[in-house]
Every structure is written in structure tokens, then in C-alpha cells.
Amino acid sequence: MTTARPGATDTSADVAREIAGEQDHVDRVYRELEKASARAAEVEKDGIARGRSSRSGEVRDEELTGLFERDALVYAAAKRRSAIEKQYEGLVFGRLDLGDVETPAAERDIRHIGRLGVRDDDYEPLVVDWRAPAAAAFYRATPVDPMGVLRRRVLRCKGATVVGVEDDLMVPEAPDDIVVVGDGALIAALTRTRGRQMRDIVATIQRHQDEAIRAPSRGVTEITGGPGTGKTVVALHRAAYLLYSERRRFESGGILVVGPSAAYTAYIERVLPSLGEDSVALRALGDLVDGVTASRLDQPEVAAVKGSLRIRRLLSRAASRPPAGAPTHLRAFINGHAVRLDESVLHRIRRQVLRSAQHNLATHQAREQLAQAAWASVRQGERDEFFDAFDSSRDVDEFMRTWWRQVDPREVLLGLADTDLVYGLARGVLDQEESAALALSMREALELGTWSVSDIALIDDLSGKLGPVQEPESEERGFYDIDEYDDLASYGVNDVRAGVDRGVATARTQSVVTPLDPRERLLHGRIERASSSAHVLVDEAQDLSPMQWRVLARRGRNASWTVVGDAAQASWSDREEARAAQTEAYGSHEVRGFHMDTNYRNAREIFAYARDVILPLVPDADIPEAVRETGVDPLDRVVDAPPTSAVEQAVEELLDDVEGSIAVITPRRWADRLAHLDGTGEGRVQVIDPLSTKGLEWDATVVLDPDAIVEESPGGVRVLYVVLTRAAHRMTVLRPG
Numbered sequence: 015m016t017t018a019r020p021g022a023t024d025t026s027a028d029v030a031r032e033i034a035g036e037q038d039h040v041d042r043v044y045r046e047l048e049k050a051s052a053r054a055a056e057v058e059k060d061g062i063a064r065g066r067s068s069r070s071g072e073v074r075d076e077e078l079t080g081l082f083e084r085d086a087l088v089y090a091a092a093k094r095r096s097a098i099e100k101q102y103e104g105l106v107f108g109r110l111d112l113g114d115v116e117t118p119a120a121e122r123d124i125r126h127i128g129r130l131g132v133r134d135d136d137y138e139p140l141v142v143d144w145r146a147p148a149a150a151a152f153y154r155a156t157p158v159d160p161m162g163v164l165r166r167r168v169l170r171c172k173g174a175t176v177v178g179v180e181d182d183l184m185v186p187e188a189p190d191d192i193v194v195v196g197d198g199a200l201i202a203a204l205t206r207t208r209g210r211q212m213r214d215i216v217a218t219i220q221r222h223q224d225e226a227i228r229a230p231s232r233g234v235t236e237i238t239g240g241p242g243t244g245k246t247v248v249a250l251h252r253a254a255y256l257l258y259s260e261r262r263r264f265e266s267g268g269i270l271v272v273g274p275s276a277a278y279t280a281y282i283e284r285v286l287p288s289l290g291e292d293s294v295a296l297r298a299l300g301d302l303v304d305g306v307t308a309s310r311l312d313q314p315e316v317a318a319v320k321g322s323l324r325i326r327r328l329l330s331r332a333a334s335r336p337p338a339g340a341p342t343h344l345r346a347f348i349n350g351h352a353v354r355l356d357e358s359v360l361h362r363i364r365r366q367v368l369r370s371a372q373h374n375l376a377t378h379q380a381r382e383q384l385a386q387a388a389w390a391s392v393r394q395g396e397r398d399e400f401f402d403a404f405d406s407s408r409d410v411d412e413f414m415r416t417w418w419r420q421v422d423p424r425e426v427l428l429g430l431a432d433t434d435l436v437y438g439l440a441r442g443v444l445d446q447e448e449s450a451a452l453a454l455s456m457r458e459a460l461e462l463g464t465w466s467v468s469d470i471a472l473i474d475d476l477s478g479k480l481g482p483v484q485e486p487e488s489e490e491r492g493f494y495d496i497d498e499y500d501d502l503a504s505y506g507v508n509d510v511r512a513g514v515d516r517g518v519a520t521a522r523t524q525s526v527v528t529p530l531d532p533r534e535r536l537l538h539g540r541i542e543r544a545s546s547s548a549h550v551l552v553d554e555a556q557d558l559s560p561m562q563w564r565v566l567a568r569r570g571r572n573a574s575w576t577v578v579g580d581a582a583q584a585s586w587s588d589r590e591e592a593r594a595a596q597t598e599a600y601g602s603h604e605v606r607g608f609h610m611d612t613n614y615r616n617a618r619e620i621f622a623y624a625r626d627v628i629l630p631l632v633p634d635a636d637i638p639e640a641v642r643e644t645g646v647d648p649l650d651r652v653v654d655a656p657p658t659s660a661v662e663q664a665v666e667e668l669l670d671d672v673e674g675s676i677a678v679i680t681p682r683r684w685a686d687r688l689a690h691l692d693g694t695g696e697g698r699v700q701v702i703d704p705l706s707t708k709g710l711e712w713d714a715t716v717v718l719d720p721d722a723i724v725e726e727s728p729g730g731v732r733v734l735y736v737v738l739t740r741a742a743h744r745m746t747v748l749r750p751g
């Protein structure tokens with residue numbers, strides 16, 4: 015916050031008096047809230063009771079309408095009550111004194127800002143929701159453009175108690191009665207200890223951040239900037255803002271937030287609920303396809319093969335092969351005639367059918383084409399009789415069961431464990447070395463029983479090619495769960511299907527017992543079809559492979575987007591191909607950009623160290639300005655190898671220096687020797703690999719063996735740059751000699 019503090023008067027008596035004044039208001043707000051909460055509970059109880067009595071006997075149309083209204087009422091009341099309960103902590107965090115210097119005190123407009131709007135019995139606003147237009151000046155006013163604000167105040171609360179206030183004056187000279195206290199809320203917030211989870215910044219959002227948060231919902235909003243510039247936190251506040259400004263659209267259509275890893279989603283998962291929003295789906299890249307999950311990373315060369323769009327041709331070829339175990343010819347006795355269709359005819363039929371349909375939805379077409387070919391090979395007797403007999407032939411039923419059975423995309427992918435098969439499928443697409451590496455990685459999956467993160471995009475691509483696996487026909491299928499809906503969904507009409515799927519979810523509830531056999535584990539569970547979202551928010555976008563962009567494109571066909579990234583932190587090598595896939599995912603949407611240039615995370619000394627590492631190698635890196643100083647430079651030590659005791663010592667020192675979280679960031683080669691440190695220091699210490707630190711931060715870090723980090727990482731020095739920009743207050747770099 016740009017602070018103008020002429021005439022600041024903050025004796026402890028002033029501070030105590032100001033805090034007491036704010037406490038009065040906050041007390042009033044909580045009293046109102048209690049009343050509102052009780053009212054909401056009453057509506058809920060009343061509504062439910064009414065519903066119960068109405069449901070006895072026949073339900074007439076007008077009663078049905080009443081039930082819908084009741085449901086809506088109860089839902090709204092329950093939601094409001096839950097919001098009130100969640101927002102209890104730090105509910106009121108700001109105040110604006112509006113007017114000009116001449117305005118008498120009694121005529122000034124006082125506006126309190128909070129996580130939620132609250133009104134009194136006369137419908138007078140006691141707190142304005144931070145996302146409402148009336149709160150915009152809280153974030154946008156500056157001494158240059160005060161927007162009618164005399165003083166902006168940030169309230170620090172513990173529960174319902176005001177413990178501090180921090181003021182910024184927006185006019186050169188404060189009117190006599192206006193007291194200005196505190197050192198500025200932003201620096202206070204940035205100096206605080208980091209916990210295991212990201213916090214919201216609702217009380218200290220900066221003007222340039224607010225502009226990105228409140229940007230129009232349509233189209234694509236790209237947020238760029240160097241490390242620690244608040245891109246992630248801004249994007250999350252934007253999601254909360256979108257839900258506030260167009261709740262109906264975004265709550266029903268859904269907002270999908272995608273980040274690099276499960277560690278990242280765990281790190282950010284509290285931010286939106288703390289802003290009162292929990293209807294957002296947070297997904298790591300390994301969890302994008304419903305029904306499969308992955309956290310294992312492939313070796314960089316393999317990830318490069320699986321991430322590039324080249325692989326799609328290979329997958330297409332694999333998906334159009336007959337399923338494993340399919341017969342090579344058809345022999346049947348139809349209407350008194352011997353029918354024999356050989357391999358080349360069967361291949362031709364397969365090719366023809368797959369030209370216009372997805373395998374799993376084309377059983378009917380395949381059988382029809384088969385009948386045509388069979389008739390062409392016979393051409394004797396009555397045509398219609400022949401077709402009827404073909405239709406009801408048990409021989410043909412038996413043949414179809416294996417020749418055109420339902421195929422799970424994962425099964426096709428596992429087929430690539432056969433190196434010779436991959437050599438054949440990869441002709442003109444991959445070289446021998448790449449093909450062998452791909453096959454080897456599939457054998458690895460079969461050994462471990464786990465998918466890698468890059469496999470998920472391949473499964474999704476194959477899923478799109480093959481179509482959804484159809485359940486065998488069953489008597490129990492619900493009225494709405496009919497095949498036409500399956501077909502519609504394959505043409506992108508997902509909304510119809512979404513309701514159907516919800517309806518049958520319990521019928522298909524999967525077993526929670528995970529099979530022991532690795533292959534069965536890989537194929538366990540059912541792959542759900544991709545559901546589309548109204549808004550897709552992508553963090554660390556610089557790391558997405560082209561194939562991963564396609565996964566998102568399928569989920570964001572009609573979505574607006576918020577995309578967050580910093581090219582200098584990229585771990586994906588071919589930026590151009592990825593950028594093209596990214597642009598394609600956006601479709602024809604217009605793109606607007608916001609650039610963040612202030613680093614709020616790293617102490618200036620730490621960021622200077624990181625900057626000196628990246629700039630010589632990536633001269634066009636986007637370098638922000640760090641706002642905070644600690645006066646302590648990072649330590650850089652050469653230590654004996656193996657470095658275990660040196661790391662232990664560094665951790666000991668940092669446990670004394672900082673109050674909060676500490677990360678030991680280690681390349682693979684030392685990881686086993688340091689595992690024992692994970693969770694020490696009463697849970698404050700975490701041992702983590704370089705790539706998994708993306709998007710995260712700690713109070714202090716020990717960065718072990720920077721040269722090995724560069725060597726082992728696909729993004730080389732860019733990944734080291736990520737690692738060197740994770741610490742807020744202290745950093746120790748250790749170089750095994």
C-alpha cells in the first residue's frame with residue numbers, strides 16, 4: 015500500500031481509543047450476526063417441517079412448486095448460516111472514512127468492509143462485502159487518486175476481538191479529528207510467520223492486484239509476474255469475486271482450479287473457504303481425469319515424449335487396433351449359409367466405422383457393417399431374412415463380444431509396454447530411443463501399479479478417441495439413463511449427462527478395496543467422462559505440456575479462463591509448442607493481461623541471490639521488486655559430502671531463527687539420507703524435492719546441492735530459480751564439496 019502518513023498520531027492512548035471504538039462496531043456486527051444466524055436456523059427448521067407435512071399423500075402441482083420454494087429457502091438459509099459460522103474469524107477487517115478534508119466529522123460516510131455483507135434490522139449496512147462495488151475504494155484508493163477516501167483502516171482481529179489497527183491516509187493533511195495509527199498493514203502481513211497453508215489477503219489486497227481480481231469474467235485473463243508477486247493468491251481471490259458477482263453462472267457451471275501437484279492443492283485449499291467459498295473444485299494435474307489419480311513423475315525425457323502432441327498419432331493408431339484377444343476372422347452360419355470374413359475385411363470395417371465414430375459407442379454400427387459385408391459375401395436367398403438372422407445369430411453375438419468389446423483407455427496405454435508394438439505404432443512419430451523409453455515407462459507402471467502424472471493426459475486423449483466405456487445393458491438402468499444420453503455426451507453435450515451421472519452415482523459406487531495386483535490397480539475404478547466447467551483457473555501454467563493443455567481444453571470448451579504463470583520458472587522445455595496448445599485451448603476468447611511486479615514473498619536479500627542466479631542464464635526473466643528487507647543475507651556454505659550432518663545443523667539454526675515452517679529442498683541423490691528430518695521440529699520441517707516446491711513457500715529453506723538440482727531437473731536453472739524463491743525470511747544454501 016502506498017502510505018502517506020503526514021500528521022500520524024499514534025500514542026498508545028490514541029491506539030487504545032481507536033481500538034475501543036472499532037470494538038464497539040465489531041460487537042454490534044456480531045450481535046446482528048447471531049440474530050441472523052438464529053433467523054436462518056428458524057427458516058431451515060420451519061421449511062423442513064413444512065416439507066414433511068406436505069409430503070404425506072399425493073403431491074399436487076402447486077404443492078410441488080411450494081416444495082421447490084421451500085427447498086430453495088432452506089438451502090439459502092443453511093448456506094447463509096454456514097457462511098456466517100465460517101466467517102466468524104476476522105469478519106470485519108477494514109474501514110473507510112469517506113469525505114473530503116472540509117467535510118464535518120458527523121457528515122462523513124463511515125463504511126466497514128468484511129468477508130460478508132451484514133445489515134441491521136433497518137437494513138442499514140453494518141459491513142460491506144469486500145467484493146461489492148462499494149468496497150472497491152478500499153483496495154483502489156491511493157493518495158494520488160483517493161476516490162473520496164480520507165483514511166483507510168485495516169483492523170486486525172483475533173476471533174471477535176480487535177487487537178490492532180493500521181491506517182493509511184489518502185490526503186496530504188489529516189483533518190484534526192482523524193487519527194492515523196500503525197506501521198502499515200501490508201508490511202505487518204508480510205512479516206508474519208508462514209504456516210503450512212496459504213492465507214487469504216483480503217485485508218491487504220493492493221490496487222494493481224484488485225484490478226486483476228475484479229476484471230470482467232468473460233474471455234481469458236492472464237496474470238503474469240515473477241516469483242512471489244501474488245499471482246496465485248490474486249487468482250484465488252478472483253475466483254471468489256467471480257462467484258460473488260455472477261454466482262448463478264459460476265456456482266452451477268463450476269470453477270475448476272488446476273495446480274501442479276497435490277502438495278500445491280493442499281497448500282491453497284484453505285484460501286477459498288476462508289473467503290466463504292467452497293464450491294470450487296481444486297485439482298492437481300495428476301487428478302484431472304475422474305477415476306484415476308497420479309502423483310509419480312516420469313524421467314524428463316519420457317515426460318517430454320508423453321507431453322508433446324506428436325504422441326497423439328501414436329495413440330490414434332493404438333486406439334484403432336483390434337482389442338487384445340480379438341478374433342482375426344468371422345465364421346458363422348447365417349440363415350443356412352456359411353459366412354466367412356477374413357482379416358482384411360474385418361480391418362476395413364474397423365477403419366470405416368472408426369472414421370466417424372468412437373469405438374465404445376460404435377458397437378451397433380460395427381455389427382451393421384459386418385452384416386453388410388456378410389451379405390455381400392453370400393448374396394443368396396432373401397436379403398431381409400438374412401439380415402434378421404444375422405441380427406439374432408449367437409455366433410455373431412459371441413464374435414462381437416471379443417472383436418468389438420468395450421475398451422478402457424488405460425488398457426490401450428498399458429499395451430504400449432510392448433517395445434516391438436511401440437516401434438511399429440511410432441513409425442514417423444518417435445525415434446527408436448524415444449519409443450523404447452515410452453515402452454519402458456509403461457513396464458515401470460505395470461511393476462509399480464501407479465500411473466505417472468503425464469500418463470493422465472494420455473488416458474484422457476485415448477478416452478476422447480475411444481468414447482466412454484458403456485456399462486453392459488441391465489434391467490436396472492434408470493429411466494433417464496438411456497443410451498441416447500451417452501451419445502449426446504460424446505458430442506459434447508455434457509449438461510444432460512451431468513444430471514444423469516449424479517443420479518446413478520450411488521449405483522456405481524466403486525469398491526474402496528484397492529486390488530493388490532499392480533495391473534488390476536492401474537485399471538481399478540471407472541473413468542468418468544470429462545465434465546465441463548464455467549471457469550478454468552490454471553496456476554503455474556508455464557509448466558503445462560501441450561497434452562495437458564488439451565486435457566484442460568476439453569474441460570473448458572465453453573469456459574472463461576484465468577491463467578497464471580511465469581516463463582522463467584518453467585520446467586517444460588518446448589515453450590513454443592505449449593504456447594500454441596494453450597492458445598488453442600482458449601478458443602476464440604479475447605485475452606487480457608495483468609502483470610504483477612512486486613515480490614511480496616521473499617526478503618529483498620533472498621530474492622537478490624535468486625536474481626543473480628537466473629539473470630546470467632535467462633536474461634529476459636521477469637524480475638520483480640522485493641518490498642521487504644530483513645538485513646540478513648542468505649548463507650552459502652561448502653560442506654562435506656554426504657551432507658547429512660550439515661543439513662541437520664542448518665535446520666537446527668533455522669528452527670531458532672524463524673517461528674514457522676522450514677523446507678529442506680533436496681535433489682534425488684540426497685533424498686534418502688534426509689528423509690528422517692521430515693516432520694521434525696514439531697512438524698515444522700518438511701523434506702521436499704525441487705519440482706514439488708512449485709507454488710509453495712516457507713519461512714525458511716535449506717537448499718541442498720544447487721548444481722545437482724540443475725542437473726536432475728528438466729527445466730535446469732529455471733527449476734533452481736523456483737527453489738531459490740520459496741523462502742520468505744531466511745535461506746541457507748549448502749554445496750557438498
Ligand SMILES: Nc1ncnc2c1ncn2[C@@H]1O[C@H](COP(=O)(O)OP(=O)(O)OP(=O)(O)O)[C@@H](O)[C@H]1O
Pocket residue numbers: 200203204213214215218219220223239240241242243244245246247248580614615708709710711739
Ligand atoms: N496484498 C498482499 N497482502 C499480503 N500478502 C500478500 C499480498 N500479495 C501477495 N502476498 C503474499 O505473497 C506471497 C506470494 O504470493 P503467491 O504465492 O500468490 O505468489 P506467486 O506470484 O504465485 O508466486 P510463485 O510464482 O513464486 O509461486 C504469499 O504469501 C501471499 O500471501
